[in-house]
Amino acid sequence: DAGVTQSPTHLIKTRGQQVTLRCSPKSGHDTVSWYQQALGQGPQFIFQYYEEEERQRGNFPDRFSGHQFPNYSSELNVNALLLGDSALYLCASSSGSAGGAYGYTFGSGTRLTVV
Amino acid sequence: AQKVTQAQTEISVVEKEDVTLDCVYETRDTTYYLFWYKQPPSGELVFLIRRNSFDEQNEISGRYSWNFQKSTSSFNFTITASQVVDSAVYFCALSDSSGGSYIPTFGRGTSLIVHP
Numbered sequence: 001d002a003g004v005t006q007s008p009t010h011l012i013k014t015r016g017q018q019v020t021l022r023c024s025p026k027s028g029h030d031t032v033s034w035y036q037q038a039l040g041q042g043p044q045f046i047f048q049y050y051e052e053e054e055r056q057r058g059n060f061p062d063r064f065s066g067h068q069f070p071n072y073s074s075e076l077n078v079n080a081l082l083l084g085d086s087a088l089y090l091c092a093s094s095s096g097s098a099g100g101a102y103g104y105t106f107g108s109g110t111r112l113t114v115v
Numbered sequence: 116a117q118k119v120t121q122a123q124t125e126i127s128v129v130e131k132e133d134v135t136l137d138c139v140y141e142t143r144d145t146t147y148y149l150f151w152y153k154q155p156p157s158g159e160l161v162f163l164i165r166r167n168s169f170d171e172q173n174e175i176s177g178r179y180s181w182n183f184q185k186s187t188s189s190f191n192f193t194i195t196a197s198q199v200v201d202s203a204v205y206f207c208a209l210s211d212s213s214g215g216s217y218i219p220t221f222g223r224g225t226s227l228i229v230h231p
Contacts, residue, residue, distance in 0.1 A: 088158055107159060
């Protein structure tokens with residue numbers, strides 16, 4: 001049973017560019033949450049998608065956007081990249097809109113470096 | 116607003132020592148959930164344990180044990196007879212009904228280094 005799959009694993013982008021990260025949730029899960037983890041910090045919540053809609057959003061600018069597809073997979077898009085966007089981006093899946101109460105299944109993340 | 120504090124940034128021990136990781140949380144809700152996750156160098160956060168606010172019974176699972184005390188808003192995690200494979204960053208997390216979706220808030224993590 002595949003867990004959460006994220007791609008790519010590593011990415012290097014230039015400041016000002018745009019990037020798309022992808023996530024396939026664990027089988028049976030329908031909710032995807034995205035987190036940003038800067039070096040030496042805890043994961044920070046970006047947003048959550050459920051039923052193809054953004055249900056909750058953390059304190060991130062509009063440069064961060066996302067999408068959820070009918071098969072529950074999700075994309076995270078970041079426009080106008082800044083050096084400060086360099087981080088590990090983690091995707092987490094769960095079941096239902098309140099799945100956070102039961103714990104998430106995380107992927108291994110995408111390491112984004114902005115130069 | 117929910118908040119999780121892990122005051123210990125890094126802990127270094129020698130194999131077979133016992134180690135306790137501290138976690139203090141803040142929430143206004145009476146119903147909430149607490150978690151511990153482990154993050155090895157591979158990056159994936161691995162779920163270890165979940166506790167709800169109505170279950171203060173402490174638990175032992177193999178070499179792991181957890182101490183949940185609502186009176187002090189603490190949810191500490193102990194590894195008995197630590198091993199090198201326990202080396203990782205450990206995160207405490209809290210989910211409450213803020214915003215209605217029980218989105219977990221994570222602490223800054225405690226890096227555990229177990230030396231052979």
